[in-house]
Amino acid sequence: MTDVIVSSKPAGPMAAPPTSERAKARRETLRVLFRRPAFIVGTLIVLGWIVTAALGQRITPYDPFNQFFAGHLPPGSDHLMGTDRLGRDVLSRVMVGSRDVLIVAPLAALLGVVAGTFLGLVMGFYHGMVDNVLSRLVEAFLALPVILVALLTLVVLGSSSVVVILVVGILFTPIVARTVRSAVLSERQLDYVTAARLRGESGLFILSREIFPNVLGPTIVEMTVRFGYAIFTVATLSFLGVGIQPPSPDWGLTVAEEYTNMISGIWWPTLFPALAIASIVIAVNLVADTLQSVTNE
């Protein structure tokens, strides 16, 4: 999965609308969103996983770390999802496995979006030499696939959750920067910006007070999209062995540890975490997709 430039046209009014109108527009957007079943389902699933992650061991049927039963028991009444190779209850581990990915992925996405927005604002507004140089740097990063660079860096640096957050966040920055930059570029040509300039307001002021609120829309959409990609990327990195490290019950890691057993017919320790990954990425993407289509209309 790679990083697609999402918005094909930026959304911006001809003149910067006053604050109360912006708030009304936001409320209207929310109302439209909640009428879409995709949005509701997606949000519910994500919230469900967040609650599970927060409650953690308090709601698991067994201790996911220290209780060992017979290895590879098939799903049954005692263990709804069976046991893994060391005899730990799979359902408990799937529930607790949400915790690591729901901490690492959003932080990585947040880092990418914050840094990328800042970079994109600077690049788009201060068009010229600065933009040219930074654009080349951005393009260099975009040429290499995120997974590959993340993998290489983690192999060299050794992986831990903090390093994963930093690496994935930094690698997302150029993509976000590009999106924000194109949004800023179309904004800055608009009348209200010229008006502000003529009024003698400083660049920084224009950037923060006038332009930024208008690119906030695409940025928020971008944030949700990045969140989905972050989960996907962190899960893949964990599968490759350089993401979240054992003995965490992280889903991607569990798939890596158990998938070779699928050949013996032991499908449950692999399938359930895989479904968990799929479910949360689908949910996040549903939310992001509806946000996109609503804000682009």
Added chain:
Amino acid sequence: MARYISRRLLLSLVTLWLLATIVFIIANVLPNDVGRTILGPFAPQESVDALNERLGTNRPIFIRYVDTMAGLVTLDFGDSFITGKPVLPDLMAAVARSAKLAGLALFLTIPVAILAGLYAARRRDKLADRGIVLLGVTSSSIPEFVTGTILVVVVGVQLKLLPVLATPPPNADIPTQIRYLLMPATAMAIVYFGYIARMTRSGTIDVLQSDYTRTAAMKGLTTSQTMRRHVLRNALIPTVAVIAVQIGYLFGGIIAVEKIFNYNGMGQTMLFAAQRKDIPTLTAGAIIIGIVYMLATLTSDLIIAWMNPRIRLDSDS
């Protein structure tokens, strides 16, 4: 046109240089002992020192950087630290393997995805459209290592329909090679289907809503004629752009698939090089992926310009 292409190529060179530098920095960010990594922790110190001396990895980092860059400029990619043989032939073989897999994946996805996207756009907001969008979102959300694993077990081992190792025997004919690559290509195709279908759909919707199309409809062109002549060309523009951007990923990013199917494409080669600190292979590999990406984006921009001459080539994209 020629001026445009030459300007793009020049800028690409700058980007490639930056790329090589980034990879070099990554490989050397931590003080490391290349000789020790290659020979392992149980090797006697004398062998490690001898190897470092032979490879030149005990020189200061700046000198090594200049040396590497100078080599790249003269197209001398150097010898691998591991095999001692020139880097380029083995890398090109890996590129060829990745290209075959990527090609098959795109061949499987593009026609189906574009047709699905067009179909969905024409039946906007009806059940078919909602269904295709949902399918697209779902399929692009399932990581390839999940679909790959399930395919291997179900199709490869249980049903024994397709081989589980993607590397075909040497000198196999094309149908055999396709048979071997079919499963990993399908795992990749499932993910891309979602993106390409949704991109095509949104591009088509934009075009259908545009003034240009409405004018054409008013001029009396029938619906299918409209679709074919005006809409298709413009609708596919974002799709072409997406495919170009994905190319780099198709070459180096599908390493999870390569792992499951034991296929030695660019991803595995680069990973192997990183683990063994084989810096010449890493830098050369990064440049090659970068070149592929540059060529892909250049080609897609040219195609887009051909499809819609009204898009100026040197406007910001």
Added chain:
Amino acid sequence: MDNQYDKVRRSTTPLQLDVVEAFARGRLTRREFIQRATVLGLSMGAIGAVIAACGGSTASSAAPVVSTAPGASTAASAAASVPAVAGGTIRVAIQRPAGPVDPIAMLDLGNYGTTAQCFEFLCALDKAGSNITEGLATKWTPNTDGTVWTFDLRQGVKWWGDGKPFTAADVVGTMERLVASGNAGLKGVLGPGGAVAKDDKTVVFTLLGGNGNFPYLVSVFNPQSLITPADYVAGTTLDKRPTGTGAWKLVTFNQATGATYARNDDWWGGKTALDTTEFIYFDTIGPMVTAYQGQQVDALVQFDVLSGKALFDDTNFNVIATEAALHRQIWMRTDKGQFADKRVRQALALTFDRPALIQGLFQGKAQIGNDHPIWPGYPYFDPSIPQRVQNIDKAKALLAEANLTGLTADLHCGQLLEIPDLATLLKSQAAQAGITLNVKVESLDTFYGAWWCPPDPKDPPCSGASELGIVDYGHRATPDVYLNAALKSKGIWNSSQYASPTFDAAFSEFQTSVSVDAQKAACTKLETILNDEVPIGLPYFYNYLAGSSKAFTGIYASALGQMFLSSASKTA
């Protein structure tokens, strides 16, 4: 019968006689006798005569899984028992060679297996997979105190690379190269100029000191001791200069995908049943198993229990399980930190539930360890030391005495096979005694360089090691390397910084003993000291697992990644 036995007794050298008498008096089991006698150069016929005369003793509990009857000609019996089909090829899954295919400098199992197809050793692996037998040497004889060994070389052997004959000069050249490269097996045993060609067919080794185990060091169990031509330049790789004396000729080699070999028609061992072999390279074991299940490979050079569960259940797969000295050491710093007090180390060792570890991690395919690296398969192993078992109460008591109740420590390990799972199980076992272990898993390279033996400080070696960690050790035919490198003061792999003059003295004694009694006595001392001081926890020695489809027969393998296909054929 007794006449035969007397004949043997009269014709043997003092060392060989010592072994014979030890067996006669019941100080060695039959298996141990065969092993020791072979190493000391007694012929199969002589061994058979001795055993027949003495009626044999009860087999020890540590008998190997697969064994050949003594005195039987191994190749003939193996071939005669199963009808062989001539022709065909076999596809073997093997770990990718980690570096250049350099027979002198190689250090990984992928390379060992790759080179062992073409080159050969003075002492080869016997079909049972655990003893040595004639290879390029047909006979070897020690002198009185094991300081001089004479090897008779096989005649009529040719190098398939250029057709030149194999002579003593090749052996001498190989030994010089190995000594110059600092080969770990020969270090301190053989010096420069130690190997001399008495004539074209005999080589005399003069060792730096008496050593009763020398033949192991020029056998399959010292993987780099492959014999290469006299004019072989150090640093040449097999693919750059393909040659060898072995059953297979290298045809193609591609580090990315694999290698193919073809029959060597001039091989001294006869005509191999198979025409060609194909080795396919993999990075991890999972895809190897999948490939076998998908019928794209026929044999696996090595796999582990956790990844290979499917193979045990497969009725068409023949598992070759060799008991081996493969193990993990849980080192604890003895010089500083929380484990400096012996009682704390004993406490941790007392939390190990060894049978549970063996069952959970290896499905029973391992032997129990007693916190010292003397594998039960070594002939001088003393089983009389009491086996440490789990005793939580005693562990708690010891911790209380040492004032470390509620001890918390970081347990570092690398990402290799079952080690992260071992760490997880140890964590929960230690928790029963109130010990909290924080498991920290890293990639192997990072782990070795940061926690096991960091390059700084350099002296003493490994003094930068963490206070607790798990490290892996491969199979060795003698425990010398384990004792010397990991446990002797200032050993190069001594992560526990164990420095005990008593141990060093006992180890010296062990190294220089050549008679059976002396070796056993020294070993008993070593086991006792280590079990008491516990610088390393050692819960198990696990079996080396290889295997093939039952469509093939006659395959045998060492515990060092070398799979031998010269007797392999398709099953009729």
